[in-house]
Amino acid sequence: xxxxxxxxxxxxxxxxxxxxxxxxxxxxxxxxxxxxxxxxx
Numbered sequence: 001x002x003x004x005x006x007x008x009x010x011x012x013x014x015x016x017x018x019x020x021x022x023x024x025x026x027x028x029x030x031x032x033x034x035x036x037x038x039x040x041x
Contacts (some may be wrong), residue, residue, distance in 0.1 A: 017035060
């Protein structure tokens with residue numbers, strides 16, 4: 001599967017969204033799933 005590269009603006013937006021979601025989601029894995037990002041190996 002081809003990897004998608006995100007622009008700096010997209011990364012900042014996702015980090016801000018993640019910060020808000022962490023207040024309501026019980027796990028970081030769920031936040032990552034909702035933002036459609038995966039953990040790095």
